[in-house]
Amino acid sequence: xxxxxxxxxxxxxxxxxxxxxxxxxxxxxxxxxxxxxxxxxxxxxxxxxxxxxxxxxxxxxxxxxxxxxxxxxxxxxxxxxxxxxxxxxxxxxxxxxxxxx
Amino acid sequence: xxxxxxxxxxxxxxxxxxxxxxxxxxxxxxxxxxxxxxxxxxxxxxxxxxxxxxxxxxxxxxxxxxxxxxxxxxxxxxxxxxxxxxxxxxxxxxxxxxxxxxxxxxxxxxxxxxxxxxxxxxxxxxxxxxxxxxxxxxxxxxxxxxxxxxxxxxxxxxxxxxxxxxxxxxxxxxxxxxxxxxxxxxxxxxxxxxxxxxxxxxxxxxxxxxxxxxxxxxxxxxxxxxxxxxxxxxxxxxxxxxxxxxxxxxxxxxxxxxxxxxxxxxxxxxxxxxxxxxxxxxxxxxxxxxxxxxxxxxxxxxxxxxxxxxxxxxxxxxxxxxxxxxxxxxxxxxxxxxxxxxxxxxxxxxxxxxxxxxxxxxxxxxxxxxxxxxxxxxxxxxxxxxxxxxxxxxxxxxxxxxxxxxxxxxxxxxxxxxxxxxxxxxxxxxxxxxxxxxxxxxxxxxxxxxxxxxxxxxxxxxxxxxxxxxxxxxxxxxxxxxxxxxxxxxxxxxxxxxxxxxxxxxxxxxxxxxxxxxxxxxxxxxxxxxxxxxxxxxxxxxxxxxxxxxxxxx
Numbered sequence: 001x002x003x004x005x006x007x008x009x010x011x012x013x014x015x016x017x018x019x020x021x022x023x024x025x026x027x028x029x030x031x032x033x034x035x036x037x038x039x040x041x042x043x044x045x046x047x048x049x050x051x052x053x054x055x056x057x058x059x060x061x062x063x064x065x066x067x068x069x070x071x072x073x074x075x076x077x078x079x080x081x082x083x084x085x086x087x088x089x090x091x092x093x094x095x096x097x098x099x100x101x
Numbered sequence: 102x103x104x105x106x107x108x109x110x111x112x113x114x115x116x117x118x119x120x121x122x123x124x125x126x127x128x129x130x131x132x133x134x135x136x137x138x139x140x141x142x143x144x145x146x147x148x149x150x151x152x153x154x155x156x157x158x159x160x161x162x163x164x165x166x167x168x169x170x171x172x173x174x175x176x177x178x179x180x181x182x183x184x185x186x187x188x189x190x191x192x193x194x195x196x197x198x199x200x201x202x203x204x205x206x207x208x209x210x211x212x213x214x215x216x217x218x219x220x221x222x223x224x225x226x227x228x229x230x231x232x233x234x235x236x237x238x239x240x241x242x243x244x245x246x247x248x249x250x251x252x253x254x255x256x257x258x259x260x261x262x263x264x265x266x267x268x269x270x271x272x273x274x275x276x277x278x279x280x281x282x283x284x285x286x287x288x289x290x291x292x293x294x295x296x297x298x299x300x301x302x303x304x305x306x307x308x309x310x311x312x313x314x315x316x317x318x319x320x321x322x323x324x325x326x327x328x329x330x331x332x333x334x335x336x337x338x339x340x341x342x343x344x345x346x347x348x349x350x351x352x353x354x355x356x357x358x359x360x361x362x363x364x365x366x367x368x369x370x371x372x373x374x375x376x377x378x379x380x381x382x383x384x385x386x387x388x389x390x391x392x393x394x395x396x397x398x399x400x401x402x403x404x405x406x407x408x409x410x411x412x413x414x415x416x417x418x419x420x421x422x423x424x425x426x427x428x429x430x431x432x433x434x435x436x437x438x439x440x441x442x443x444x445x446x447x448x449x450x451x452x453x454x455x456x457x458x459x460x461x462x463x464x465x466x467x468x469x470x471x472x473x474x475x476x477x478x479x480x481x482x483x484x485x486x487x488x489x490x491x492x493x494x495x496x497x498x499x500x501x502x503x504x505x506x507x508x509x510x511x512x513x514x515x516x517x518x519x520x521x522x523x524x525x526x527x528x529x530x531x532x533x534x535x536x537x538x539x540x541x542x543x544x545x546x547x548x549x550x551x552x553x554x555x556x557x558x559x560x561x562x563x564x565x566x567x568x569x570x571x572x573x574x575x576x577x578x579x580x581x582x583x584x585x586x587x588x589x590x591x592x593x594x595x596x597x598x599x600x601x602x603x604x605x606x607x608x609x610x611x612x613x614x615x616x617x618x619x620x621x622x623x624x625x626x627x628x629x630x631x632x633x634x635x636x637x638x639x640x641x642x643x644x645x646x647x648x649x650x651x652x653x654x655x
Contacts, residue, residue, distance in 0.1 A: 016128070016199050018152035056130040059148060077577050079516060082525075083150055087517035089445045089527040092181060093151055093196070 006076075007068045008044050009035040010051045011083070012061035020083045021058065023051050028058070032084045033072035038063070102165055102468070103248045103392045105213045112256070113210045116217060120144045121203035128200065143223075145216025146202055149520045155194045155202060156219040157209060161229035161247040161271070162190035162471040162478075168212045169458035169469055173451035179205050184454065186439060186447040188511055188560055189268070190228050190471045191219060195518055217255060222263045224254035224334070230272040230279045231472035234393060235434050235480035237426040240290045241297055243273035245390040246326065249382065253327055260334055264341035265349035267334065268306075275591065280473060282314040282593035283307055283565055285351045286333060289591075291320060298322050303333060303363070304355035307559035311595045312352040315360050317367065328378040332370040340366065396466035398429050399483050406484035409491075416491050418544075419502035424487070427480075433487060435465075435479040436472070437494060438501040438509065442538040443531050446512045447475030456497045464490050473562075474511055476504065507542075507549045507616065508534035511562055515555025515572060516579075522555035524572025524579040525605075529553055532609045537616070546616055549630045552587075565589035567631045568615065569596045570608065581608040583615070585642055586634045597639055599646055611646055618645030 009032070010023035021028045022035035029035060038044035044063055051061040064080050066073035075081040086093030105113075120140070127137040141147075145156040157172070164172075172192055176184050179201045180194040187193055197205060209215055218225055227247045234242040250269055254260065260267070272279040273290040281287025287302035299321045305314025321329055333351075340363075341354045348357075355363045410417045425434040437457060440446050449457070457477055461469045464486040470478035482490055494500045503509050510533060513519065515526030530553055537543050552566030556573075563569030569584035580602040587596030603611045616630075622641055623633045634642065 013148055013152075015134075018148055018197075018199065020151055055133050056128075059134050078579060079574075082516055086151055087527075088525060089517050089531060 005039070005041040005044070007066050007073070008038050008063040009066050009073060010038070010044075010047050010061055011035075011064045011080075012051060012058040015057055015059050023047060023061075032066075032075065035066075035073055037066060037068055037073050039068075102163060103160075103244075103389060109213070110210075113213075113215050113217075116144070116215070117203065117206045117210055120206060124199060124203055139221070142220040143217065144202075144206065145219035146197075147220065147520075149195070149518055150516070150522075151518065152196045153199060153202070154518070155197050155205060155216060156187070157192050157194070157214060157216045158219050158226040159190050159192060159214070159471050160251050161227055161233065161244050162231050162473075163229075163233075163244060164469040164471065165467050166458035166462040166469070168214060169454050169461070171208060171212045171214070173454035173458070175205055175208055176451040176454070178208075183448055183450045185445070185514065186449065186471050186475050186477070188473045188475060188513070188562055189226060190231070190473055191226060192471070193514075195514075220266075222265050222267075224250075224257065224260055224263075224267045224269060227251050227254070228268070228270045228279060228284075228473060230274055230277075231470040231474075231478050232278060232425060232434050232480065233273060233470075234395065235427055235432075236274050236276075236278075237428050238276050239274045239428065240292055241273050242393055243271040243279075243288070243290060245386060245393050246288070246323075247271045248389050248392075249327065249386050250330065252385070253330070253382070259331075260338065263334070263338055264343050264354075265346070265351075267337075267351065269330075277589075277591040277593075278472075280562070280565065280589040280593070281305070282591075283311075283562070283589060284314065286330065287314050288326075293320050296322070299326060301329065301333075304352040304360075305593075306350055306352040307562060307564045308350070309347060309557045309559075310350075310352065311559070311564040312356065313593050313595060314352075315355065317360070317364055324380075324383050325375070327382045328375045329367075329371055331374060332367045335370055335374075336363065336366045396468075396481055398432060398481070401431065401483065401485060403431050403484045406487050409488035413488070415495070415500075415502075416488060419491055419495075419500060420487060422502045422506060422544075423504045431484055433482055433484055435482050435487070435490060436504045437477040437479065437499050438503055439476050439499075440503055440509050440534065441498055441501045442503075442508055442534040444498075444534075445527050446510055446530050449477070453497055453499055456493060456499070460490055460493055474509065476509070503534075503543060505548045505550070506544065507537050507546050507551060509550070510534060511550075511552040511566070513554050513556075513561035515553075515561075519555065521558060522572070523557070523574040524555050524581065526553040526555035526561055526570070526572050529570060529572070529581065529605070529608060533612055536609055536613060540613075542616070542620075545626075546620065547626070547629055549616070550589075551612070562589060563587070564595045565593065566596060567629075567634070568612065570612075573602065575602065579605045581605070583608075583611065583646065585615075585639060586631065588631060599639065599643055600650075601647075614645045614648070615642055618642060 270284040302314035465479040510530040512530035516522035554561035584596030
């Protein structure tokens with residue numbers, strides 16, 4: 001039996017800055033909480049293809065699992081958690097900088 | 102130090118101009134990422150977890166103060182005000198933007214530096230003993246030969262697409278500080294009947310299949326070095342596997358074909374190409390050697406040093422751990438610890454870089470070194486200047502007295518930065534250092550090398566740590582495996598796996614149990630962790646790591 005499809009977001013790195021980015025319905029965001037959550041497999045595959053075609057803006061798009069039990073999507077794997085939050089050795093990085101903007 | 106010739110300068114300038122155009126073509130959409138990626142990697146530019154990362158080569162770990170100042174300037178202008186020194190004597194910038202990288206490379210070129218061949222399946226930055234040219238135990242300075250190898254390997258047309266990356270390390274001392282036995286080729290200078298030559302070691306490496314290098318030639322005359330190296334790499338280039346990335350390193354080639362077969366092929370190739378080396382390389386080597394002439398050492402009675410040791414306990418403690426014996430009895434080799442307890446191993450702020458540069462200029466004959474253990478070295482300091490050097494370092498947070506001790510930990514960037522990592526390594530290093538600082542046991546424990554890698558690729562050299570820690574992803578949770586008894590010196594050995602891994606919460610208490618067990622087990626305070634391990638084997642340490650298993654078995 002095929003495994004049930006779990007909710008996902010499209011994520012990548014921005015070409016110019018290298019930042020972690022997530023696809024929204026109309027573009028890209030640096031905050032996972034604003035990402036478009038994809039619950040349908042065919043839809044997710046299509047959105048990933050669309051993202052991958054934006055070669056002048058993004059690099060390495062892929063689908064990442066998210067937990068949708070709360071209002072905003074949350075990572076299910078610790079790697080995605082670090083991508084969303086930045087380095088854990090001390091508070092720095094782009095995510096940290098954006099908190100002060 | 103080696104100074105670029107006009108040829109070198111023109112070559113770097115042209116490469117940088119090419120890369121600038123390649124970046125422009127990527128940004129304007131003329132190049133896809135698939136097309137651009139090999140080009141950026143050839144110039145040291147990675148895309149990591151959160152950002153681009155630029156890896157800059159520091160050939161054989163040697164820098165002058167001007168170069169260190171520029172590294173600091175680059176950190177301020179195009180990065181976040183710091184740099185990370187790596188286990189391959191490189192520096193990495195963790196936050197550059199794509200558009201800025203060509204400018205960063207031009208700034209590096211101004212001080213004869215670059216990022217070429219710091220990635221890709223080529224011969225990488227040649228590393229060397231970080232005490233080269235200063236160590237009391239040295240036969241000769243290995244850096245002229247390292248520089249010759251660098252010139253030979255840079256843009257070598259035959260070796261731009263090897264089966265896999267290729268790392269060479271050189272040492273001029275019988276005490277191996279360059280981990281030559283864990284490199285694709287390790288060169289150990291040896292003396293026979295008054296003639297200096299090299300022991301050539303091949304097929305060492307860590308990663309998923311750790312292997313200690315094997316001796317291919319026990320004595321190679323110095324003048325035969327380049328043709329012999331070319332023969333080795335040439336045989337590997339054809340024989341090495343390209344069907345499986347994990348079996349592509351030369352260690353596997355040597356292992357699968359056997360050392361004798363590999364040697365026969367190298368000798369056959371050598372017989373063919375040796376006549377092509379007509380001695381030009383030796384003329385170049387002679388010129389390079391004059392660039393590495395010893396500084397003019399100061400003659401002055403050592404007094405201030407002894408007085409400071411007598412009156413200042415903190416200075417005495419630092420000078421006990423952070424100094425090494427210099428070839429001149431009145432001088433010392435200073436290791437500056439980039440391992441303040443709780444800090445990220447190998448990180449230095451731009452301010453710290455400038456201070457170290459200024460100290461090198463004022464007190465250290467304008468030389469700095471980066472060690473594979475992620476510290477900075479001032480190789481030539483007169484002992485009378487040590488108190489001044491120490492107080493300046495201490496004021497900048499660089500006075501930690503822990504070289505060779507439990508908190509002098511090698512840690513790869515791990516999942517805090519690296520896209521390949523399977524777990525974090527830096528926070529584990531931070532917590533171990535903080536914990537043993539709290540326990541005030543560090544100096545009692547004595548020499549102990551902990552090395553941490555955040556994935557199987559082993560950038561943190563965990564296999565050759567007395568205690569090695571490998572971070573893995575086990576079913577979506579960070580898990581840490583411990584290996585014991587590894588050694589990266591001339592008596593190199595691969596650590597033995599102690600048993601099942603520990604979670605991130607369990608690993609620090611586990612290390613603590615291990616180290617406390619060692620204190621109980623050692624025959625006398627002078628017996629190091631490694632000596633105790635070699636005397637007693639794994640069993641008593643395993644018992645300390647897994648008390649529940651012990652209790653269940655009882």
